[in-house]
Structure formats: C-alpha cells, structure tokens
Amino acid sequence: ETGVTQSPTHLIKTRGQQVTLRCSSQSGHNTVSWYQQALGQGPQFIFQYYREEENGRGNFPPRFSGLQFPNYSSELNVNALELDDSALYLCASSLSHSSYNEQFFGPGTRLTVL
C-alpha cells in the first residue's frame, strides 16, 4: 500500500509569482484535503476534493485553487504569492468524504516566499 506523497519537498518563490503543489493520494482513497500549516500553529483547512469536485472550503481567498484528477491525485495552485503564504502545505487523503473518516497525511511541501 502506497502512502500519500507530495512534491516538491521544498520550494522558494518570490512575491507575485504562482506555484503548483502536487499530491498523490493513498491507494483506494478518493478524497483529498489541503492544509496550510504556519510555523508553530495547527493546520488550517484550505479545501477538500471528492471525485474531482471541490466539496468544502476554508477561509482562503480565491487565489488558492485546486484540481483533482481521475486517479484522485491533486494539485494546489496559489496565484499572486504573498509573503504570508510561506508555510508548510499538507495534503491528506481519506477513504471517502464522510466527516468521520480519519485522514492520512503526506510529508508536506515547505514553501518560502521572498
């Protein structure tokens, strides 16, 4: 069984640029969630994708967008990067979109915006 993987591991961008982060879900999981974790804080929910549709979103602006593909892998896109976007971005997959399912996390992508 393959776990959740994310790429790249680290990324450095400058303010105003755009970035795409990638995530492969665990085998058999059809739901992917994305989180932003600032240093010393808990994860903040960005959005959730189920069967290629966004079905939940946290308090993040529209410049944070995503995609889910037929194989359930996912992308997080962030446009017009700001300094405050510097954080660890976590991807998590689950068996289904049901709220009681636990999530399985990838190692994260560390984004630094200069």
Place this chain on the structure above:
Amino acid sequence: AQSVAQPEDQVNVAEGNPLTVKCTYSVSGNPYLFWYVQYPNRGLQFLLKYITGDNLVKGSYGFEAEFNKSQTSFHLKKPSALVSDSALYFCAVRASMDSNYQLIWGAGTKLIIKP
C-alpha cells in the same frame, strides 16, 4: 464558530508516569473528534477518533482519549509514558452536520518525556 483549544503549549512528564494532553472544543451539533501526532520531519499521523458510542476511545501506541460532552473535552491519555512518545500532538474537530467538511485544529501541544 467552531474552535479547538489546547491550553498547554508544552507538557513535561517523566518516563513511566501517566500523561494527559488536554483538548476542549466548540461546535454546533455533534462533534467528530480526532487526535494526531507529528514527529520531527515526519507527517501527521492519526492516533484515534471519537465518532459515537463509548466515551473512552483506544488508539495507536497505547493512547486513549475520553470524550466528555458536558465539559466539551477530549483529553488524550496514556498510563505509562515512553521517551519515544515525545512529539507534537494535535486535537481536531469536525461538526457532524458541517457540509463544508472543515476540520478545525488546535495549535498543538509539545509533549516531552524525560528519562
């Protein structure tokens, strides 16, 4: 608004002693409650969850948690701490009727187990 509070930034426990990491929550309706652990340079790992039923939930690595509806708490416990339990612990909650599927996280508690 939904929220999770972990009142202690850090908990220090001697190896072999019982440990408790505290969590309180606020949601509309019934909660689904989770504990995750984050080791250095590793991803978040699921420990246990409360959905319904027995208030005492048992999870991985000998951890358990007790759901207390009247006190809106879900404290994590272990009878005998190991040095290898040292890590960052997060409590999280979802409202069962939240159509947004938003998982709300606490700020985390650093657990240090001293030999």
